[in-house]
Amino acid sequence: xxxxxxxxSTPVDERVLSTMxxxxxxxxGNPSNGYHWQGRKAARAxxxxxxxxxGLIGAQASEIIFTSGATESNNLxxxxxxxxxxxxxxxxxxxxxxxxxxxxxxxxPAKTLSAEGFEVVFxxxxxxxxxxxxxxxxLIDDRTLMVSIQAANNExxxxxxxxxxxxxxxxxxxxxxxxxxxxxxxxSVDVKAWDVDLLSLSGHKFYGxxxxxxxxxxxxxxxxxxxxxxxxxxxxxxTRPGTENVPAIVGLxxxxxxxxxxxxxxxxxxxxxxxxxxxxxxxxxxxASVNGAGTKxxxxxxxxxxxxxxxDVLLLNLPEVMMGTGSACxxxxxxxxxxxxxxxxxxxxxxxxxxxxxxxxTSEEEIExxxxxxxxxxxxxx
Numbered sequence: 001x002x003x004x005x006x007x008x009s010t011p012v013d014e015r016v017l018s019t020m021x022x023x024x025x026x027x028x029g030n031p032s033n034g035y036h037w038q039g040r041k042a043a044r045a046x047x048x049x050x051x052x053x054x055g056l057i058g059a060q061a062s063e064i065i066f067t068s069g070a071t072e073s074n075n076l077x078x079x080x081x082x083x084x085x086x087x088x089x090x091x092x093x094x095x096x097x098x099x100x101x102x103x104x105x106x107x108x109p110a111k112t113l114s115a116e117g118f119e120v121v122f123x124x125x126x127x128x129x130x131x132x133x134x135x136x137x138x139l140i141d142d143r144t145l146m147v148s149i150q151a152a153n154n155e156x157x158x159x160x161x162x163x164x165x166x167x168x169x170x171x172x173x174x175x176x177x178x179x180x181x182x183x184x185x186x187x188s189v190d191v192k193a194w195d196v197d198l199l200s201l202s203g204h205k206f207y208g209x210x211x212x213x214x215x216x217x218x219x220x221x222x223x224x225x226x227x228x229x230x231x232x233x234x235x236x237x238x239t240r241p242g243t244e245n246v247p248a249i250v251g252l253x254x255x256x257x258x259x260x261x262x263x264x265x266x267x268x269x270x271x272x273x274x275x276x277x278x279x280x281x282x283x284x285x286x287x288a289s290v291n292g293a294g295t296k297x298x299x300x301x302x303x304x305x306x307x308x309x310x311x312d313v314l315l316l317n318l319p320e321v322m323m324g325t326g327s328a329c330x331x332x333x334x335x336x337x338x339x340x341x342x343x344x345x346x347x348x349x350x351x352x353x354x355x356x357x358x359x360x361x362t363s364e365e366e367i368e369x370x371x372x373x374x375x376x377x378x379x380x381x382x
Contacts, residue, residue, distance in 0.1 A: 049253025
């Protein structure tokens with residue numbers, strides 16, 4: 001089997017797993033209990049992981065809180081910040097600006113706020129999938145409370161001009177949140193250089209376990225910034241209560257250390273494989289086109305439209321190759337990708353599009369086999 005769905009989820013690196021294992025059965029104490037060594041050792045492991053996550057994105061450890069993943073981080077950032085700001089903002093800001101190609105974990109909380117009296121505005125993208133900066137300059141104004149734009153799109157891999165968009169938001173006094181779950185571990189992410197206010201990430205996107213993520217907040221002033229989504233203990237500075245998932249946090253820390261160490265080496269190797277695959281597919285399938293081509297993209301992602309070959313039918317005819325048709329969170333839904341529709345593709349073309357995403361354990365031999373299998377299946381179905 002050839003796994004080419006790394007944007008949906010990555011396998012846990014064995015080095016990450018080995019770091020996690022002792023925290024299931026050897027160091028099992030509750031980190032909130034500092035009266036015995038079990039609790040103290042678990043607490044130290046959490047803080048070590050917090051420092052590793054911070055190091056990966058150029059933050060301070062005090063600016064990181066752990067969550068169950070980017071979905072929770074996005075919800076806490078958007079719902080928690082907006083609700084805490086309501087009635088407190090002296091400018092009475094009520095506008096929330098997001099892009100039309102955001103993940104549902106950003107779109108749905110924004111829509112929830114629209115039912116609570118906030119105005120939600122969608123920034124359009126061009127035919128390559130990039131947020132239109134000129135539209136951002138028009139739509140982000142002094143009424144804007146928050147702007148939330150992803151660092152890189154999960155379907156096309158297109159990288160957005162985040163520093164430029166942050167600058168526009170800050171000129172109007174708005175807070176900027178970035179869902180960087182697809183970018184962290186694949187490209188360099190530096191929260192200080194970007195001057196971003198809030199940033200979400202998820203462990204299972206860069207070889208850590210599922211069910212763990214983090215939210216970065218510039219300056220680390222969590223308690224006064226957010227209205228919690230749930231209530232209980234004082235863990236994670238009172239913003240995210242509940243006993244910490246110590247093994248997963250430790251795994252996220254080790255995944256972060258590995259990502260920081262291997263980032264450039266992996267980026268170059270994976271991009272070479274991606275480019276080879278893309279070139280060969282386009283040579284052999286002349287009617288095919290790559291969405292987002294000609295702009296900055298994640299080094300591992302190919303989003304390819306093959307006209308008149310429905311994506312679901314193609315995947316069913318490729319039992320040896322595991323790929324996706326868009327966001328994994330949208331799998332099984334009959335409607336075409338909202339990302340591709342926003343880029344100007346019609347429903348038929350959007351439904352004839354597959355996402356191929358490579359990763360740390362992808363080999364050249366696998367890519368060669370996958371290319372041949374895909375070409376053979378397309379010719380059979382055409």
